[in-house]
Amino acid sequence: MRPPANFCQVCGHSLEDRSVHGRVRRVCPACGFVHFEDPKVAVAAFIEDGGRVLLVRRAFNPERGKWALPAGYVDYGEDPAAAAIREVKEETGLDIAIAGVLGVSGGSGQFGASIVITYTATVLDGVARPADDADAVLWLSPGDALPDIAFTSTRQALAAWQQRGKQHFGADSR
């Protein structure tokens, strides 16, 4: 959870709790400004290339040292698909094309984001190298053991993807 807003961003007066528009919100008694606590939106990219999916190891907390999809926050006014493309470029150097939406999850889950949009994507150009929030990259194959994954939603998506891959490749030949 984010800390509550204490001061009015319009006039600087202290805010107080009032019931406004159906729930308790922080309101300025001096100028009437209502501080709406908006959802924080993050995007992640499920990038498939040659039957493998790209993971990055997180260089910072939360979940430092664990593996995740390339991901980050959507800036105010930014198209979420463009944010996914930007984050992948920052963390891996890859240029990607968005293929579709894998899922949208809500709640207070990963990174403290309220809404996470996970896109499927393909590689347009480049060789994956870690940078920015990532300190390693890994192309995971369907038959590989899952490394230590940072977020439950990612673990579930990867497990489903691996299961599909095994069926597709008629597996357990090892």
Ligand SMILES: [Zn+2]
């Ligand atoms: Zn005010």
